[in-house]
Amino acid sequence: MELLKYIIDKIIYGGGIVFDLAKWLIVFLLIVLIINTFFVSVFFVDGASMEPNLHNREAILWSKNSYHIRSPQRFDVAAVNAPSDPTKKKYVKRVVGLPGDHIEVRDGKVYLNYELLSEDYLASDLKTTFDGVWDLGADQYFIMGDNRPNSNDSRSFGPVEKRFILGKAIAIIFPRFRLIKDI
Amino acid sequence: MEVKRSGKSKKPVVGVYWRKLIFMSGVFALVFLGLSSVQVFKADSIGIDLGSSGTGGGYVDASIKIINIKIKADGSIYINDKRSKYRVNPVGSLEEMRIPVVDNVNNYFSRVTINVELPKDIASSIGHEELLVHSVGSPMTFIPVDANHVTFIASDVSPLATITPVITMPKGTINPPLVVKVLDYLLQFTGIIWVIIGISLPTISLIFMIFLVSYKIRRQKMDIPKEASSFPPMALPPALVGVLYHQNVGARELAATLVDLALRKNIYILDRERDFAFAKNKFDSRLLSFEKILLSKIFKDNIFSNREEIEKRINNHLYSRKISLVTGGIYVLATRLGYFSVNPQQSHRKYQALGIFGFFIGVAGFIFALRQFPDPAYISFFWLGMAISSLVIATVARNIPIRTPLGQEALSSWLAFRNFLASSEKIPFSFSNQEVFQKYLPYAIVLDCEVSWARRFSEHGFEVPSWYMTNQTGMGLQEFCLSLYPIVSYVGRSMAAIREPGFK
DSSP states (O other), X not given: OHHHHHHHXXXXXXXXXXXXXXXXXXXXXXXXXXXXXXXXEEEEEESSTTTTXXXXXXXXXXXXXXXXXXXXXXXXXXXXXOTTSTTTOEEEEEEEEOTTOEEEEETBEEEETXXXXXXXXXXTTOOBOSXXXXXXXXXXXXXXXXXXXXXXXXXXXXXXXXXXXXXXXXEEEESSOEEGGGO | OOOOOOSSOOOOOOSSOHHHHHHHHHHXXXXXXXXXXXXXXXXXXXXXXXXXXXXXXXXEEEEEEEEEEEEOTTSEEEETTEEEEEEOEEETTEEEEEXXXXXXXXXXXXXXXXXXXXXXXXXXXXXXXXXXXXOBSSOOEEEEEETTEEEEEEEEEOTTOEEEEEEEEETTSXXXXXXXXXXXXXXXXXXXXXXXXXXXXXXXXXXXXXXXXXXXXXXXXXXXXXXXXXXXXXXXXXXXXHHXXXXXXXXXXXXXXXXXXXXXXXXXXXXXXXXXXXXXXXXXXTOOHHHHHHHHHHHTTOSEEEHHHHHHHHHTOSSBHHHHHHHHHHHHHHHHTTSBSSOHHHHTHHHXXXXXXXXXXXXXXXXXXHHHSOSSOTTHHHHHHHHHHHHHHHHHGGGSOOBOHHHHHHHHHHHHHHHHHTOOSOOOOOHHHHHHHHHHHHHHHHTTOHHXXXXXXXXXXXXXXXXXXXXXXXXXXXXXXXXHHHHHHHHHHHHHHTBOOOOO
C-alpha cells in the first residue's frame, strides 16, 4: 500500500508539472485552432496543372471560411477535395462553371451557356483539350486546371458538388508573395 | 500591488511567464508538426499516358483484376472479404459508398472488374457514378447483375489510374451501429454550434465553481466584522496572514516577507536608477526556516544581490525547489497553528486532479478530432472547451474555503484589522505614527490593501525608512510607494511563477 501511495503521489506530482507547463499551451492552441479552422491555412502546390499561374512547390494561403459566407464564384482558385478520394487527396483548381451552367469544350475553347468564355488567366496560345458537354446541376461546379492540356479536372471526373469545395486560395506566400486575384 | 511607477523605468511586472510559454510552445510545435504533416494539395496533372497500348515504362501487366465489395447492413464495407476502413456515409437524403478501389498501384490492368454486393435488393433504385482519373482507356461500364449485385468494368487501366465507383442508396438502406449514428448526428451540427458548445463548457464550469465556492463559504458562516481593529490580532509573520487570507502562497506573500525581512533589519532594499538590489544586513537566530530559504534563493552565498543576479537565479529554472520549500514551509506553519486541518494545497488536490484529468482528456480529444474528423473539424471545439473547463475547475477550486473553525476565527480578527488598514480616514500626523506605516505595510500587502494603507498617510511628512536605500533626494510617501511596490511585486511574482506545481 505504501508503494502504491508513493507511486500515485509521484504520478500526481509529475502530472502537476506537466499540467502546469501544458496550460501555457492553451492560449497557443486556441489561437492556432481558431485561425486554422475558421480563417486561413497554408498548402503546398504539388503538380503542374495550374501552370502558369501556380507552380509546383509554391505555398498558398487559402481562406477556409470564404465559402461558408458565400458560394464559390466563377474564376476563383479553389481548394477541392478530390471526388475520387475525398479523404486523402485535395486538389487546387479554378472554378469555371457554376450551378445551372451549360459548359462545352470544343475546338480548344470553352463555351459557357453557348457563348465563348474569355479566360485571360490562360496562356495566350493555350487550347482546352478533351471536348465534351456538361450541364451542371443545382449544387455542381465545373473546375479546371489552368494548364488545360495537362490537368485532371472536371473534364475527366465530372462536375463536383459544393461539399467537395473546401475554400478559396488567396495568395501565393512562397517563394514570392502575390495575390491570387492579381494572376 | 498595481501602483504604476512614473518617471523611473523599472522592468514592468510581466503577467505571463514567457520562459514557460516559449518552452512549451516549442514542445507543442514539435508535437503538432509531428502529428500533422504539412498539407499538400495537388495541381493534378494527367501524368504518363500509357494509352490503350497496354504495358509500358517497365510496369507489370497484371492483366485482369477482380475486386469484390460487400456492403453490410450496418454500413461497413468489406473488400475481397477483408473489412476496409471505408463505410457508407449519409449524404443529404441519400447514403453513399465512395471507394477508390484502384489508386496508383503501379500495375497496368487490361481490365478491372468491381463486383458490388448491396445490403438489400435495391439494385434497381440505386444511383451510380464512375470516377476515372489518369489514363483509363474507356469509360467504366455499370452493369446491374441481379437484385442485390452490380458490377463496374473498366479497361486499359494505366499504372497511375484512380478508379472510384460511387453508389448512392435510398435513405434507410443502412442501419449503422448506435455509435456511428450518434457521430453522424453530431457531425451534422454546424461550426457555430460547436463554437457555442466550446464557449459554454468553460462558462458553465466557471458558474458551477462560483456557486460551489459561494455555497462552501456560506456553510462556513464566518463572521465578517464591520468594526475596525487598529492592532494586529496577534504576532504572526505576514506570509502566514497571507495564506490564511488567500489560502495560497503567491506573489503577495513572498513580497510581504521581503518587506518584513527588511523591516526586521535582515536585509536592505536598494533602489537605484533603473535598477534595484538587495543586501544582507544580519541573520538573526529568530529567522523562520522558510525565510532562511528565501534569503538563500536571493543571495546564494553573496551578501549583495542585484537585479541581474536575482533574475539569473530565477530564470535559470523552469521550476525552483527552493521556492517550493518556502511555500511548503508557510503551509506547514499555517497547518500547525490549526488554521487548516491539512495542507491547503493538499485539500484542493482532488479538484486539481480532476482538472488535470479533464485537461489531458480534452487535449487528447482535441488532437484526435483534428486528425480523425473531416476538415474543418469543428467538433474539436468541444474538446478544447473541455480542456479549458478543466483549467477553470483546477484554478477556481483554490478558492474553496478550507479553513478550520480556528482558522475562520483568526481570519475574522485579521479582517477587522484589514478594515483599519483599508479605511479611508486619514491618520493624524505624529512622530509615533511615522513608524506605524512601515510596521503594518507587510500586512497591508498580504491583505490586498497596501494602496489604501498608503493613502491614509498622504498628509504626512515622510522619512524614507533606514532599510530602504535610494539615491533620490526628497522622496515623499508617494514616490516611496511607487518605487518600493514594483520592486517587491516583481521579485514576488517572478519567484511565485517558478514554484514547483506538485501537490504535496
